[in-house]
Amino acid sequence: MSRAPGTKRIPLSREVQEAAIDGxxxxxxxxxxxEGKAVFVPGALPGERVALRVVDDRKRWARAELVEVLTGSDLRAAEDDPQRHRCGGCDLEHVTPAGQLRLKTRVVREQLQRLGGLDAPPVADALEVGPAVGYRNRARFHVDGDGRLGFFLPGSHDVLPAAGCRALSAxxxxxxxxxxxxxxSEVTVRAHGDTRAVVLAPGPGGLELPEGTFDLLLEQPDGTTVAMRGDGVLTEGVAGFHYRFDAxxxxxxxxxxxxxxxxxxxxxxxEPATGGVEGALVWDLYAGVGLLSLPLAAAGAEVVAVEGHEExxxxxxxxxxxAGLAVEVRAEGVHRFLRTSRSGDAPTDPPDVVVLxxxxxxxxxxxxxxxxALAPATIVYVACDPAALARDAKMLVAGGYRLAGAQPLDLFPMTHHVETVATFTR
Structure with missing residues (x-):
């Protein structure tokens, strides 16, 4: 519904009302x-009819709280979890595991269509990658008034205790x-392989260092850390490769x-269209500590890893x-590296494949x-946000690439987050 020019906007009712969820x-x-306005409803699922109450009414959109599910979706889990709709971190706990995969596939496809402007993008069904619970090896905890570790409840500074969180690893x-x-004031806990580390952010008062079988670091006001116990180096094994990195x-x-x-x-x-891994010159951009660089080098690629964070x-x-692998590591920002490469001053040949x-x-x-401008034959894009992927995909397609395929991966079950590996070819 649209209004005639100059007419006053009529606010949406704040009373409880029924609505169909279609997006x-x-x-x-x-x-x-x-009334023609998109209303976002946390906890509601497509295909449901719900009772809702508008809590935030803007010019172009509104947000409502879910009061009751009147007609449920087959995606909705049958049983409630004790923390469901409380912490806010696991915002899809009300969805079945199969339903989460369906929704994440839908989101990636719709973002590529709406933001990316792609017609019928080749998006595969989202894949589960492992256990749906106990998968997170890192957590940043807030601390309540009694000193207990936990997570903020939505819209407040009340802390939900960490004990019982289904997403955290044992x-x-x-x-x-x-x-x-x-x-x-805050505590970060990391557990990788058989290594453990804790990073403390001091509060306004004195700080007593906890005892324990973990490395301990203290966060400074400038964001740097100082090791108080151990060296803070973690070790993780992934796909047969071993990685070390600081906490x-x-x-x-x-x-x-x-x-x-x-x-x-x-x-x-x-893929055959890329010419295969063996002998290919692959640029691994935003390489981090080498998660993808090492397997690519072991598979026979000539790898240049570019990472702007010096450590x-x-x-x-x-x-x-x-690992005994030959990887050329460039400690510089990706944009600067690419600019140098475009100017012809980079000490490396143009890549066959770019992993982004x-x-x-x-x-x-x-x-x-x-x-x-560099025109590699293939770009393999690892995306942690479907909207960002779609925006970049639009520019890549405008520049002469096509989306050959996109594989969503459910790295964060019980949350809306989804990773996607998308392949673009010229």
């Missing part, structure tokens, strides 16, 4: 239409239990999911050396433009 956002919310829960209570470095929070990413990226690079780049080099694993907001216009 689903990439942020995990159901979508209803009330090792993370064990370390949190070992810490007990603390005067720190503040990025590494996948789901070990089985990391192995799935390795598998799918290797499969994409090995991560140093670990990538060490990890390659430890950017941060959540995507590669962006500058990086995509430079990649298009």
């Amino acid at each position: 689903f956002t990439h942020g995990g919310e159901g979508v209803a239409r009330i 090792d993370v829960v064990a370390v949190a239990t070992e810490i007990g209570t603390t005067s720190a 503040t470095a990025f590494f996948q929070n789901n070990t089985a999911g990391a192995a799935a990413l390795v598998r799918e990226v290797l499969a994409a690079v090995a 991560a780049a140093a670990w990538a080099s060490r990890n390659a050396d430890d 694993d950017p941060p959540r907001d995507g590669a962006g216009e500058d990086v995509v433009r430079d990649l298009v």
Whole structure:
């Protein structure tokens, strides 16, 4: 419904009302239409009829709270979980495991269509990668007034205790239990392989360091850390490869999911259309500590790993050396590296394949433009946000590439997050 020019906008009713849910956002919310306006409803699922109450009415959209499910979807789980709809982190606990895969496939496809402008994008069904519970090997906890570790409840500073969180690995829960209570303001716990580390962010008062069988680091006001016990170096095994990195470095929070990413990226690079892995020059952009670089090198590729974070780049080099693999590591920003390559000053030949694993907001216009100018035969894009993937895909297609395939992976069950390995060819 549209209004005549100059007419006053009539706010949506704040009373409880019924509505049909016909959409689903990439942020995990159901979508209803009330008086022509999109209304986002956390906890609601496509195909349901619900009772809702509008709580935030904007010019172009509104948000409502779910009051009651009147007609449920076959995607909705039959039993409630004790933490469901409370913490807010696991925002799809109300969906069956099969339903989560269906919704995540739908989200990737719809984002590529709506934001990417792609007609019938070749999106495969989302794959589960391992256990749906106990998969997270990292957690950043808040601390309540009694010193207990937990997670903020939505819209408040009340803390839901960490005990019983279904997503956390048993090792993370064990370390949190070992810490007990603390005067720190935040606590990060990581458990990789047989290594454990805790990073404390001090509160306003004194800080008593917890005892335990874990390395302990203290976060400084400038964001750096200082080791108080142990060296803070973690070790993780993924797909037969071993990686070392410090406790503040990025590494996948789901070990089985990391192995799935390795598998799918290797499969994409090995496709006949790319010429195969053996002997190919592969640029691994945003390489981190070398998660993808090592398997690519072991499969026979000539790998140049580019990583702008100097410490991560140093670990990538060490990890390659430890594995006896020849990987050229460039510790510089991806955009700068690509610009140098375009100018012809880079000490490396143009790549046959680019593996692109950017941060959540995507590669962006500058990086995509430079990649298009360099014209590698294949770009294998690892995306942690479907909307960012879709925006970059639109630019890649405009630059002469086509989306050959996209494989969503459910690295974060019970949440709306989905990783996608997308392959673009010229």
